[in-house]
Amino acid sequence: MIYKEMVILYNILEVLVVLVPVLMAVAFVTIAERKVMAAMQRRCGPNAVGVWGILQPFADALKLLVKEIIIPRQSNSLLFIIGPCITLIFALLGWAIIPLGEGLTIFDYELGVFFALAVSSIGSYGILISGWAANSKYAFMGAIRSTAQLLSYELVFSSIILVLILFSGSFSLTYIVECQQAVWNIFPLMPIALMFFIAILAETNRPPFDLPEAESELVAGFMTEHGASIFVFFFLGEYSSLILMSSFMSVFFLGGHHCPDLHKLFLDPILFVYYYLMSEFLSFYSQLLDFLFYYSSIYLNPHVIYNNNPENFIVKNTEMLNESFSSFSSKDTVFQSIDLLIDKIQGSYVLGFKIIIVVFFYIWVRASFPRFRYDQLMSLCWKELLPLVFAYILFSICLFYTFDMLPFGITF
Amino acid sequence: MENLGLDVFVASIGLKNLITGLAALAGLFVITTQNAIISVFNLIVLYILVAFYLIYIGITYLGISYIVVYIGAIAILFLFVIMMIDIEYVVKRSKNYLPLLLLLLGGFIFTLKSIFYNIGILKFKSLNFKEEDAFLVNWDKEILFNTSYTQTPLSNSLSLNQDWNSQIISGFNFEIYSSLQNIKEGKLINNDTNLIDNSNTLPYSNINQNLSMEGINPFMDNSNYLLIVPDWDSSLSRITQISAIGDVLYTVYHSYIYIVSVILLLGMVGAIILTADHHQYTKVLNIHHVKTSNVLGSLFILLNYIKTTFIHYFTCFKNKYYNRFYKFQFFLFSETSISPFSNWFSNDAVHSEEVLGTLVDFLVFDLIVGLLLLGINSSFSLSVKYLEKGGGFECGFTSFVQTRERYNVIFYRVSLLFLVFDLEIILIFPFPALYQKDQNNSKNNVLAFLYILIIGLIYELKEGALNIVKTAHSTDIDVKNR
Numbered sequence: 001m002i003y004k005e006m007v008i009l010y011n012i013l014e015v016l017v018v019l020v021p022v023l024m025a026v027a028f029v030t031i032a033e034r035k036v037m038a039a040m041q042r043r044c045g046p047n048a049v050g051v052w053g054i055l056q057p058f059a060d061a062l063k064l065l066v067k068e069i070i071i072p073r074q075s076n077s078l079l080f081i082i083g084p085c086i087t088l089i090f091a092l093l094g095w096a097i098i099p100l101g102e103g104l105t106i107f108d109y110e111l112g113v114f115f116a117l118a119v120s121s122i123g124s125y126g127i128l129i130s131g132w133a134a135n136s137k138y139a140f141m142g143a144i145r146s147t148a149q150l151l152s153y154e155l156v157f158s159s160i161i162l163v164l165i166l167f168s169g170s171f172s173l174t175y176i177v178e179c180q181q182a183v184w185n186i187f188p189l190m191p192i193a194l195m196f197f198i199a200i201l202a203e204t205n206r207p208p209f210d211l212p213e214a215e216s217e218l219v220a221g222f223m224t225e226h227g228a229s230i231f232v233f234f235f236l237g238e239y240s241s242l243i244l245m246s247s248f249m250s251v252f253f254l255g256g257h258h259c260p261d262l263h264k265l266f267l268d269p270i271l272f273v274y275y276y277l278m279s280e281f282l283s284f285y286s287q288l289l290d291f292l293f294y295y296s297s298i299y300l301n302p303h304v305i306y307n308n309n310p311e312n313f314i315v316k317n318t319e320m321l322n323e324s325f326s327s328f329s330s331k332d333t334v335f336q337s338i339d340l341l342i343d344k345i346q347g348s349y350v351l352g353f354k355i356i357i358v359v360f361f362y363i364w365v366r367a368s369f370p371r372f373r374y375d376q377l378m379s380l381c382w383k384e385l386l387p388l389v390f391a392y393i394l395f396s397i398c399l400f401y402t403f404d405m406l407p408f409g410i411t412f
Numbered sequence: 413m414e415n416l417g418l419d420v421f422v423a424s425i426g427l428k429n430l431i432t433g434l435a436a437l438a439g440l441f442v443i444t445t446q447n448a449i450i451s452v453f454n455l456i457v458l459y460i461l462v463a464f465y466l467i468y469i470g471i472t473y474l475g476i477s478y479i480v481v482y483i484g485a486i487a488i489l490f491l492f493v494i495m496m497i498d499i500e501y502v503v504k505r506s507k508n509y510l511p512l513l514l515l516l517l518g519g520f521i522f523t524l525k526s527i528f529y530n531i532g533i534l535k536f537k538s539l540n541f542k543e544e545d546a547f548l549v550n551w552d553k554e555i556l557f558n559t560s561y562t563q564t565p566l567s568n569s570l571s572l573n574q575d576w577n578s579q580i581i582s583g584f585n586f587e588i589y590s591s592l593q594n595i596k597e598g599k600l601i602n603n604d605t606n607l608i609d610n611s612n613t614l615p616y617s618n619i620n621q622n623l624s625m626e627g628i629n630p631f632m633d634n635s636n637y638l639l640i641v642p643d644w645d646s647s648l649s650r651i652t653q654i655s656a657i658g659d660v661l662y663t664v665y666h667s668y669i670y671i672v673s674v675i676l677l678l679g680m681v682g683a684i685i686l687t688a689d690h691h692q693y694t695k696v697l698n699i700h701h702v703k704t705s706n707v708l709g710s711l712f713i714l715l716n717y718i719k720t721t722f723i724h725y726f727t728c729f730k731n732k733y734y735n736r737f738y739k740f741q742f743f744l745f746s747e748t749s750i751s752p753f754s755n756w757f758s759n760d761a762v763h764s765e766e767v768l769g770t771l772v773d774f775l776v777f778d779l780i781v782g783l784l785l786l787g788i789n790s791s792f793s794l795s796v797k798y799l800e801k802g803g804g805f806e807c808g809f810t811s812f813v814q815t816r817e818r819y820n821v822i823f824y825r826v827s828l829l830f831l832v833f834d835l836e837i838i839l840i841f842p843f844p845a846l847y848q849k850d851q852n853n854s855k856n857n858v859l860a861f862l863y864i865l866i867i868g869l870i871y872e873l874k875e876g877a878l879n880i881v882k883t884a885h886s887t888d889i890d891v892k893n894r
Contacts, residue, residue: 015773023781065785068793073802079453081786089778096774111654114476114841121484125456128488132449132495136804144495147488148823151830154484158837165844171654224805229789233782375879378826382878386833387869393840394862401855406844 014106018095026239027057033363040367064235067228075225076133083130084226084233090123091241098247099174101257101347112173113161116248120157120203124150126237127212131222142221145374146205146212152381153202159389160196163189164252166396166406177256184255192392193253195385197361200245202377204238206362208369209377246358247351254354257347428468435461443513448494456487473654477838485831492827658842662854669857672839673864676832680868683828684877825877836865 031046031054038045046053071077097112099105109115124147131143165171167189168179179185186193202209212221223234250256372380400406438458445451459482466475661669843858872878 011773012776015777019774019777065789066792067789068795069786069789070801072804074804085778085782088782089775092778093771093774111473111476114473114480118476118479118484121480124488125483128491129453132491134804136806138805140495144492144823147492148826151485151488152826155830155833155837158834162837162840165841169844171841171845219805228793229785232785378822378878382829383873387873390862390866390869394859394866397855397859397862401852406855 018100018106019092022092022095022240022243023236025243026236027061028054029239029243029359030057030060032359033366036360036363037367040364061232064227064232065229069228069230070225072134072136072225074135076135079129079133080225081230083126083128083133084223084230084237085126086129087123087126087237088233088240090119090126091237091244094119094241094244094248097173098244098251099177099256100351104348105174108172108174110170110172113165113171113176116173117154117158117161120154123241124154127222130226130234134222134225136225138218138220138224139222142212142218142224145218146222149202149205149209149211149377149381152378153199156195156199156381156385156389157203159386159393160192160199161252163192163389163392163396166393166400173251173256177251177258180255181258184253184258186253189253192389193249195389196253197249197358198380198385200249201362201365202381204242204245206242207366208371210371211374211377214371242362243355243359246362247355249358250351250354254358256354257351259346259350428465431461431465431468435465440513443516444510449491452487452490452494455490456483459483459487473657477841481831481834481838485827485834489824489827489831492824654842654845658844658846658854661839661842662846662857666853666857669839669861670864673836673861676836677864677868680829680832680865681871683825683832684872684875822878829872829877832868833865836861 034056035045035053046056049055049059071080094116096107097105097109097115099108107115127150128143128147131139131146134140164176164185167185168176170176170179176185201207205212212218213223214221218224223231226234397406435458438454438461441454442451442458445454459478463475463478463482466472466478840858840861843854846854
C-alpha cells in the first residue's frame with residue numbers, strides 16, 4: 001500500500017519537475033519577448049522592476065492576481081471559466097511526450113505523435129468555448145476565426161508529421177530524435193521544416209497570424225471579456241503552447257537533444273592533450289616495469305627465457321601491459337566514457353538551447369512582419385501549404401520506394 | 413472496513429464499467445438537456461469516455477484516433493452549426509425529449525444487449541460454433557497476428573482442421589515472440605540445454621538453438637543463464653495494432669480503402685456544392701441539364717459510375733464474406749481473451765494504463781495550479797459590483813441584439829473539408845507502420861488513395877471554395893422568421 005502511494009507521489013513529482021520550470025519559462029519568455037522587441041525597435045523595454053527589468057513578468061502576474069474577477073452578466077459563467085482551463089491543461093499535456101534528454105521522458109509513448117495530435121485537437125476547444133461563453137461580439141468573432149485557423153493549420157501540422165513518419169518509420173518521438181543522430185531533419189527536409197515553422201506560428205496564434213487577437217479589428221479577440229486569474233490561464237496556456245511548439249520543432253527537425261560533434265570540436269583538443277600526457281606517462285611506466293620484469297625473470301628462472309633478444313621480450317610485454325591497462329587507459333574507452341558523460345549532461349541543455357533559438361525566431365518574426373489579412377491567411381494554408389505538403393507526401397513515398405527505403409518492418 | 417475510499421469503490425465496480433456507466437449518463441444528458449450547446453458538450457464528454465474505454469481495454473491507437481477525428485473534427489462541426497442558434501429562444505420553445513429517448517432506446521435494444529453482455533449483466537448461452545465459424549475466427553486471428561497471410565487469404569489457403577498454432581508458427585517473427593513470451597513469464601532460458609519442457613506446442617526452443625548455432629546469442633553475451641526482466645526487449649518483434657490494422661487495410665482489405673477514398677471525395681465535393689451560392693450551382697446539381705463540356709458534371713457522372721460499381725462490388729463482397737467481416741470486427745473489439753495470444757496486446761494494455769495515468773497526473777497538477785490561482789485571486793481581490801461592470805464589452809451601450817448570429821459560410825466549409833482531410837490523414841498513418849514485405853502492393857494502394865483525394869483537392873482549388881468573399885454573408889433570409 002505504501003509502495004503504491006509512493007509510486008503515485010513519484011509520478012506527480014515527475015510531472016512537477018517538468019511543468020514548474022515550464023511555467024517559469026513562460027515568465028522569462030514574456031520578458032525576453034519584450035526586451036528583444038524593444039531592442040529591434042530601438043527602445044529600452046521594461047527596465048524598472050528588478051535587474052534589467054527581469055522581474056517584470058512576476059510583477060505583472062501579481063497585478064493580475066490581485067484584480068477583481070469579473071464575469072459578465074450575459075455570459076455562461078461555468079463555461080467562461082472552463083474554457084481557459086482547457087487551454088491551459090491541453091497546452092501543458094503535450095509536455096508528457098517530449099524527450100527532454102537521453103532517456104528523459106515522462107511518458108515514452110510509442111504513438112507519441114498521435115498523442116500530440118489529439119492534445120492539440122482538443123486544445124482548440126478552449127478558445128471556442130470561452131469565446132462563445134463570453135457572449136460578446138468581439139469574443140465570438142475571435143473564437144470563430146481562431147478555431148477555423150487552428151483547424152486549417154492543424155491539417156498542415158499533421159500532414160507534415162506524416163512526412164516525418166514516412167522519413168523515420170516510427171511514431172515515437174524518442175525514435176524520431178534518435179534517427180537524427182547523423183543529420184538533423186532540417187537538412188533533408190528543409191522546405192517541410194519551413195512549412196512546419198509557419199504552421200506552428202499559426203497554431204499558437206502568433207504574429208503575423210494573430211488574427212483572432214487583432215487589436216484594430218477585434219479588441220482582444222476571444223479573451224476580450226476575460227480578466228484577472230482567468231486571463232492568467234489563457235496567458236500561461238498560450239505561452240506554454242508556444243514553448244511546446246518550439247520544442248516540437250527542435251525535436252522533429254533540429255535533432256532534439258543531439259548535438260553532433262560539439263564535444264569533438266571544442267573538447268577534443270583538451271582531451272587529446274590529456275590523453276597524450278597520460279599515454280606518455282603510461283608508456284614510460286610500462287617500459288620501466290618491463291625492464292624490471294625482464295631482469296627479475298632472468299634472475300629468478302633464467303631457463304624460461306625463450307628469446308635471447310631482450311627487445312622482443314620488451315615489445316611483447318608492453319603489448320600485454322597495454323592490454324591490461326586498456327580498461328582505463330585506451331584512447332577509445334577514455335573518449336567513450338567522457339563522451340557518454342558529456343552526452344548525458346549536455347542533452348537537456350542542448351535541447352533547451354534549441355528551444356530558445358526557435359522562440360527567438362518567433363519573436364523575430366513578430367517584430368519584422370506585418371499582420372496577414374484573414375483571407376490571405378486561409379488561402380496560404382489551403383492553396384499553398386496544403387498542396388505542397390501533399391505533393392511532398394507523394395514524392396517521398398515514391399522516392400523511398402524507388403530507393404527501397406520505405407520504413408517497413410520497423411517496430412517501435 | 414478500513415478503506416472505503418474512491419479507489420476501493422472504483423475497484424469494486426471496475427473502471428471499465430464506471431466508464432461505460434458514465435458514457436451512458438452522458439448519452440442521456442445529450443438527449444435530455446434543453447440547451448443545445450450543453451448537449452453538444454455532453455456529446456464531447458461521451459466521445460472522450462468512449463475513447464477512454466477503447467484506450468482502457470488496450471485499443472490505444474483507435475482510441476486516440478477517435479479523439480482526433482470525433483472530438484477534433486466532427487464535434488467542432490456540430491458546434492459551428494449550433495453556436496449561431498439563439499439559445500434563449502430555443503430553450504423557451506423546447507419540449508421534453510424523454511419519449512424520444514425511450515424510442516431511441518427501443519431502437520437500439522440490440523446494441524444494448526451487447527453492452528450488457530460486455531458488462532456481464534447478461535450471460536449468453538454458449539454460441540454454437542459451426543465448423544465454418546471456427547474457420548473464420550482462425551482466419552481473422554491470422555490476419556491480426558501473423559504476417560504470413562500475404563499469400564492470397566481469400567483463396568482459402570487454410571484448411572479447417574489444421575491446428576491454429578501450427579499455422580501461425582510458420583512466421584519467423586512469431587518464433588521470436590514466443591520465446592519472448594517465455595521471457596515475460598519469467599522462465600529461465602539455458603543456452604546449452606533447454607530447460608523448458610518440449611511438451612508445449614510452441615517451438616520456442618528452436619530459435620535459441622538456431623541462433624546459438626550461428627554463434628549469436630540473441631539475449632545476452634557471455635552468459636549461460638538469463639534472469640528475465642519482463643518487457644526488457646519486447647520491442648524486438650512487437651506487432652502493435654497500428655501495424656496490424658495497416659497490414660489489413662493496405663493489403664487484404666484494400667478495396668475498402670478505395671471505397672473510403674471515393675466516399676471522402678464525394679463528401680468533399682458535396683460540402684463545397686452544398687455551401688456554395690445557389691444561383692451558381694443549381695444547374696450543376698440537376699444532372700439532366702449537365703453539358704458534356706462541364707467538368708463538374710462529367711466528374712459527377714464519373715463518380716456515380718465509380719460509386720455504383722463499388723456498391724455492386726461491395727454488396728457482392730458483403731453477401732459472400734459478411735460473416736468474415738463481422739467476425740473480424742467482433743474480434744477486433746472484443747475484450748474477452750478468446751485466443752491463447754491475448755498477450756499480444758499486452759504491451760498496448762500497459763501503455764493504455766500509462767496513457768490514463770499520465771492524463772490523471774497532468775490533470776491533478778493543472779487542477780492544483782488552477783485552484784491555487786483562483787483561490788489567491790478571489791481572496792486577495794476587492795470586488796465592488798455595479799450594473800455597468802457586468803455588461804459586455806461594447807461601444808458604451810448595453811447590447812441590443814443577440815451576439816450569436818449567423819456568420820460566414822466559409823467557416824462551415826472549412827470545418828467540413830477539415831473533417832475529410834483529417835480522416836484521410838488518419839487513414840494514411842498506418843501505412844508507414846506496415847509489418848510485411850509486400851511493399852509494391854501496399855504502396856500502390858496508398859498512392860491510389862492519395863490520388864483520388866488529390867482530385868478532390870484540385871477540384872476545391874479550381875472552384876475557389878475557400879475564397880473569402882465579402883458578400884458571402886447572406887442576408888436573404890429575414891431575421892424575423894426565427
